[in-house]
Amino acid sequence: MTAMEFLMLTKGPLFQAALAVFALGLLARLVEIFALGRAHNYAAPRGNAALGGLRTMYKRFEPDPGTFKAAPFDVVVGMIWHVGFIVALLLFIPHVELIKSTFGIAWPALPNPVVDAVTAITLLGLLAALVHRLAHPVKRFLSTTEDYLIWSVTFLVMLTGWLAYHRMINPYPLALGLHILAAEIFLVVLPFTKLTHIFTAFVARYYNGAIYGRKGVQS
Amino acid sequence: MATATPQRPQGQSMPTPQPTLGESLRRNGVSRRGFLKLCAATASLMALPPSMAPAIAAALESARRPSVIWLSFQECTGCTESLTRSFSPTVENLILDTISLDYHHTLQAAAGDAAEHAREEAMHANAGQYLVVVDGSLPGPRANPGYSTIAGISNYDMLMETVADAAAVIAVGSCAAFGGLPKADPNPSGAVAVQDLVKDKPVINVSGCPPLPMVITGVLAQYLTFGKLPELDEYNRPLAFFGQSIHDRCYRRPFYDKGLFAETFDDEGAKKGWCLYRLGCKGPMTYNACATMKWNGGVSWPVEAGAPCLGCSEPDFWDAGGFYDALSVPPGNSGDMLLAAGAAGVAVGAGAGLLARSKTKSAAKQHQTVTAAELEQKL
Numbered sequence: 001m002t003a004m005e006f007l008m009l010t011k012g013p014l015f016q017a018a019l020a021v022f023a024l025g026l027l028a029r030l031v032e033i034f035a036l037g038r039a040h041n042y043a044a045p046r047g048n049a050a051l052g053g054l055r056t057m058y059k060r061f062e063p064d065p066g067t068f069k070a071a072p073f074d075v076v077v078g079m080i081w082h083v084g085f086i087v088a089l090l091l092f093i094p095h096v097e098l099i100k101s102t103f104g105i106a107w108p109a110l111p112n113p114v115v116d117a118v119t120a121i122t123l124l125g126l127l128a129a130l131v132h133r134l135a136h137p138v139k140r141f142l143s144t145t146e147d148y149l150i151w152s153v154t155f156l157v158m159l160t161g162w163l164a165y166h167r168m169i170n171p172y173p174l175a176l177g178l179h180i181l182a183a184e185i186f187l188v189v190l191p192f193t194k195l196t197h198i199f200t201a202f203v204a205r206y207y208n209g210a211i212y213g214r215k216g217v218q219s
Numbered sequence: 220m221a222t223a224t225p226q227r228p229q230g231q232s233m234p235t236p237q238p239t240l241g242e243s244l245r246r247n248g249v250s251r252r253g254f255l256k257l258c259a260a261t262a263s264l265m266a267l268p269p270s271m272a273p274a275i276a277a278a279l280e281s282a283r284r285p286s287v288i289w290l291s292f293q294e295c296t297g298c299t300e301s302l303t304r305s306f307s308p309t310v311e312n313l314i315l316d317t318i319s320l321d322y323h324h325t326l327q328a329a330a331g332d333a334a335e336h337a338r339e340e341a342m343h344a345n346a347g348q349y350l351v352v353v354d355g356s357l358p359g360p361r362a363n364p365g366y367s368t369i370a371g372i373s374n375y376d377m378l379m380e381t382v383a384d385a386a387a388v389i390a391v392g393s394c395a396a397f398g399g400l401p402k403a404d405p406n407p408s409g410a411v412a413v414q415d416l417v418k419d420k421p422v423i424n425v426s427g428c429p430p431l432p433m434v435i436t437g438v439l440a441q442y443l444t445f446g447k448l449p450e451l452d453e454y455n456r457p458l459a460f461f462g463q464s465i466h467d468r469c470y471r472r473p474f475y476d477k478g479l480f481a482e483t484f485d486d487e488g489a490k491k492g493w494c495l496y497r498l499g500c501k502g503p504m505t506y507n508a509c510a511t512m513k514w515n516g517g518v519s520w521p522v523e524a525g526a527p528c529l530g531c532s533e534p535d536f537w538d539a540g541g542f543y544d545a546l547s548v549p550p551g552n553s554g555d556m557l558l559a560a561g562a563a564g565v566a567v568g569a570g571a572g573l574l575a576r577s578k579t580k581s582a583a584k585q586h587q588t589v590t591a592a593e594l595e596q597k598l
Contacts, residue, residue, distance in 0.1 A: 002453065004534045007504070011540070011549045019553055020560035027564030028571065035572020093480065094547035097497060101548040102557070111478025171453070172464055173504045173533075176546070 007173035010180040018184035019102070025191025026199060033203060045214045052213010053206035059219070060205050073132055077125050084122030088115055088158065112165070119162045126155045150195050157182040240443065241280035254279075261440045278444040285443070286341050286349040288381055289323035292374040293367050293401040293410055294355025298392035299325045301429035318439060321349075324369075335370045338381065346384040350442070352435075353378065353413050356394040356401045360416070362409025378416060387421040387448055388413060391435055393531055396424035396454070403537035414455060421448055424455045426507075428531035433512050434460045452506070454534065460512075465502035465528050468510035471495065489525060499543035501530030 001009075063075045089095060091110040100106040110118075130151055133139045160179035169175035189195060212219035244254055258276040262269060291299070303326070320326060321341035322334065329337055341349060357374035358366045364373030372380075382388055390413040393399040401410035414422045425435050438457055441449050449457040466472065474480070474494040481488035481495055494500070502510075505528050513520045522528055527543070530536040540550035 002534060004504075004539070008535065008539060008550075012551065015549045016551070016553055016556055020556055023557050023560040024564035024567065027561050028568040031565050031568025032571040032575075033568075035569050036575055037572075093478065093497065094545060097545035098547045098549070101544060102553055104554075109478075112476060113478065167464075167467065167503075171504075171506065172466075176504065 003174040007177040018187045022187040046216030049210040049214040053210035056209025081125030284319040286345040289352045292355035292357040298354040298429045351385040353395040356410040359411040366408035396426040397534035426532040460508040495527040500527035502528040505530040507532040
């Protein structure tokens with residue numbers, strides 16, 4: 001197979017297949033959660049549930065002081081590479097063009113060198129997170145195969161993208177094909193692993209916040 | 220990478236005495252100075268040190284005109300146009316004048332039987348030494364040969380017969396090199412590329428739609444000079460011309476690096492000459508020499524004229540997505556598929572959720588209570 005055939009395979013049939021698995025899997029997971037329903041609360045509400053839910057969705061972005069004291073590395077490095085991942089994913093011009101063509105929506109993007117720098121920082125952050133996970137006895141004990149799997153697919157998609165941008169793999173169709181393939185693996189793995197937290201984290205935050213909001217207390 | 224090394228006719232007597240390239244150039248009014256300039260340009264094109272120019276000059280001076288048979292199959296004549304319509308007198312023209320082009324549909328005076336005789340004569344007279352240049356794809360061995368015939372001979376038969384005694388084959392243009400437009404989906408004529416059929420001779424692909432005139436003359440010059448064919452890339456293209464991507468040599472590259480893009484063909488960015496990536500430029504994946512050698516005698520090239528690179532020197536570029544879609548955009552429409560998969564996901568999720576609910580309900584229904592007295596009785 002030539003590099004161009006590989007690129008067309010990843011851009012064409014494999015992309016369609018990955019997108020289908022992603023859409024099917026993610027919606028199945030989310031709708032199942034919503035369809036489960038919640039037990040009816042007979043107590044009179046003391047506050048606004050929706051407002052509390054939305055507030056908590058945002059508030060959880062702020063690191064909890066207790067957690068920060070207990071694990072500053074996890075909070076700082078985790079925050080850095082999560083933000084970096086989202087910036088590279090959503091604000092890189094080729095990605096915006098892809099999203100525009102697939103979903104019909106677009107937004108402004110960042111200049112390429114900014115995304116490049118953010119990606120480099122993200123890669124370093126991910127490496128640091130892995131080293132910390134392996135070096136820290138408790139974290140290492142708690143880590144499962146799935147944890148290493150999702151680290152790998154996340155790291156690979158960033159790494160191949162960065163290598164393709166810097167044209168460090170030749171010929172370029174091979175570099176781009178590898179990056180697209182890595183992204184497809186990420187998409188396929190996402191709905192069936194902890195990566196689902198990209199979407200369910202906000203559902204959980206809303207749910208927790210809504211419970212406390214209804215009770216009229218902070219969360 | 221591969222380096223093909225067929226032997227050129229060195230010092231062998233030709234069937235008819237042919238002038239050397241040097242003699243021919245002088246007869247065409249090319250000065251010694253002009254000739255050396257050509258040699259220096261050839262040296263730099265082939266990424267050789269300038270000190271090689273005299274060696275090239277010496278070799279070219281004494282080179283006999285090699286016999287070239289040019290076969291045109293499923294093509295648009297654009298490749299021939301590209302070669303012959305270059306500004307005259309150029310080095311390209313001169314080199315073309317100094318090869319012995321024994322058979323070429325468009326350029327030969329002979330027609331009908333006489334033309335075919337010329338081909339056969341050239342083949343017999345120069346057996347094992349002539350070059351075959353092919354432009355256009357051809358219906359494969361299993362396709363209906365009726366899609367393209369010349370003088371009642373199918374393209375496939377003519378190619379195989381002509382190539383049998385050739386020194387090497389040069390596939391000119393993306394159709395001959397990769398199948399090109401005829402091979403594009405759905406490929407009604409069963410078109411294939413030359414390299415799909417010719418396995419026992421060196422095949423050099425000079426892709427492009429059309430290819431740069433200087434690239435084919437460069438390949439011929441190298442063959443004349445060194446008696447061997449150039450170093451090739453993974454697609455059997457001469458590395459000297461196809462070694463770098465359009466993107467890497469593009470004069471608009473700084474705008475890509477700065478993140479300055481034209482969004483439409485007539486916005487401020489387009490007027491300021493910013494990068495054409497978002498307008499569909501395939502420069503990043505396209506390997507060709509347009510950005511450095513330019514077209515029309517070095518006047519301009521598509522990107523300089525404000526048109527995104529179509530990627531015409533790459534295999535299957537017709538099917539590689541919309542010409543005006545960014546490189547990251549997948550070909551085809553994934554909207555319907557996404558909706559269908561999403562709907563299926565919603566159905567599966569709703570089903571799983573409702574199943575869990577009904578299980579919970581039935582469990583609650585079947586829940587049996589027991590009192591302490593009843594338990595005591597059982598004991």
